[in-house]
Amino acid sequence: MYNKKEVRTMDSFLKEIDTELLKRWLLNQNEDDWDVKEVNENIVIETKYGLGFINFYPDCIIELDVENKMTKEKIFFIHFQMNNFHHALGLLYDMRLCLQRLTTSKKTKVLLSCTSGLTTGFFAEKLNEGVQLLNKDFEFNAVSYGNLYDMAKDYDVILLAPQVSFRLSEVEGVLKNKRVYAISPALFGKYDVGNTITFLEDELYKEKEVQSQQENPLPIKQMLKAHQQVLALAFIQLDQKVRLVSRLYDENNMILEDFEVYKNTISVDDIVDLINTVLYGYPDIELISLSLPGVVYNGVVTLKKYGLNECRLQAFLEEKYSQKIVINNDVNTIVMGYFASQDDYESISFLYQARIGGTGGVGHIHRGHLIKGRHNIAGEIQYLPISFSENYQEIKKTPEGALEWTMKYCLGITSMLAPDAIIIYNRLISKSDDVKKEMEKYMPKSYIPDLIKIESLKEYMLIGCILLGLKEM
Structure with a gap:
């Protein structure tokens, strides 16, 4: 019979083997749009728009981190101890999905909104045709005002049609982390694709600071019973x-x-x-x-x-x-x-x-x-x-x-x-x-x-x- 110490030693040995196998497997995953390389015994995966970091620590602890190359935003982060090879592969699959989604995130996504979404829907089609001809990095869609706030999470910029432009300050107050603009009646009335794109480029060029919510630790003002960690x-x-x-x-x-x-x-x-x-x-x-x-x-x-x-x-x-x-x-x-x-x-x-x-x-x-x-x-x-x-x-x-x-x-x-x-x-x-x-x-x-x-x-x-x-x- 094995004693507990021997079993723990064997478990540790198997984890180390699985961790090394995982690293070797990753280094063989190079593809046309997926560059994998070893850096200081860790692994870096680079795509056109994202960076993935796989860091290895003592005792088979692995850290997965995905970053948007353009915005430096961390969009995926998790650390775990190698206990199950298939579970580790599942987490790597989640990481890969995040990196793949970034391959389509280069375009600035713009959501137009009017009362019903009909007139802005037509304008969005014209704008998408225009950006293809002009080779511009925009993608347009349209939505009724009633669904604007639910849809806005998937977009970078909100454009309000003249019918709802009186709500500009209200929309800005709610969608604090989005760029929100009103389309002038002159541009919207003529479905002026060229000047609307120029207007967007000019506005987006201007730096807009987004205030981040500070989450400093709060005091606990109640007496707590004695405890350990x-x-x-x-x-x-x-x-x-x-x-x-x-x-x-x-x-x-x-x-x-x-x-x-x-x-x-x-x-x-x-x-x-x-x-x-x-x-x-x-x-x-x-x-x-x-x-x-x-x-x-x-x-x-x-x-x-x-x-x-x-x-x-x-x-x-x-x-x-x-x-x-x-x-x-x-x-x-x-x-x-x-x-x-x-x-x-x-x-x-x-x-x-x-x-x-x-x-x-x-x-x-x-x-x-x-x-x-x-x-x-x-x-x-x-x-x-x-x-x-x-x-x-x-x-x-x-x-x-x-x-x-x-x-x-x-x-x-x-x-x-x-x-x-x-x-x-x-x-x-x-x-x-x-x-x-x-x-x-x-x-x-x-x-x-x-x-x-x-x-x-x-x-x-x-x-x-x-x-x-x-x-x-």
Whole structure:
């Protein structure tokens, strides 16, 4: 019989063989548009528009990183320990897809919008014909104003037709990371392809600074029970990617490490990869606390968008690791994190609409206690028979629709719970005062709680993770 030490030695030996095989295999993957080379014992993959870095570290830890050569934006990043050769190939396939998508990203993608999308649709066709003749790096498409905000995530530039140009400042306020312009009536009325392209080139040449949201660590203003090292993991859904953020706290609540991984989806393998990597450097972690979107009840996660249907995630992780495992819904971790980072309010609600035009959810804390309710469905507002305006389906993906949605749910929250403050996360709401003005049409001003709009979720999620995790210790 082999003893445990011999088995561990054999496992390590096999991992090293798999890692070396992976490296040799990668170096034989050169293609016409895919240059693979070895640099300082690591591998660099270069395409026309992207760079892929595969870095190898001790103990068979591998890091995958994809960068846009033009913008320097990091679009894919993950690190993992070699445990399964086929799983490693799957991650490399994801990396390859990211690099391949960059081969078509050289063109500046422009989205035109008018009331119905018909006139701009015709103009977009003419513009696409023009850029082919002129050999310009633009690609045009058109959409109705009602679908503009949902479609905008896939485009670099937004052009508003004269019919909707009065909304320019509103669109700029919501789509802060996009270039937004109004087409002059003279250009649009004549479908002037040449001068419209010239106008775009002139505007794009000008430098436009995009203010990035700083996410400095927030203080935890609550007393925590004594603990050892705690790992917090949180998934944040973005427009086209998933951002997995994590933070390691020591026994004094000091931050030891911050990690971020960008992926195209959410999977159990991704969670395991990150936990394994962190545990390699910090084997004394006592608690692993996770925040996930979807329905979470007794450690079972349902997130059908990513193929997780009644996934017994907590039981799986508890069988794999000796650490305490705690899993909570993202809305609950955010509201707990916000509550713990302030000392102005005793009761708060958090109204969350992650997806434009989506159902959303609510989290509530009353005098420091998180309200989950029977079967953890407190805050599942999808079951409320809220009545919206007749044209709501047409406007629900616009700021007008978001304002109606937010106002009505804020009225409901206030009527039933009367919190001191309602925290709002909705990308189509530019100012919380707009919501307050709408609420005043239905409710006395003195009854309306403080309304606070937040722009970022990471810090609140991570703080909420550690607090809700420690409550289970």
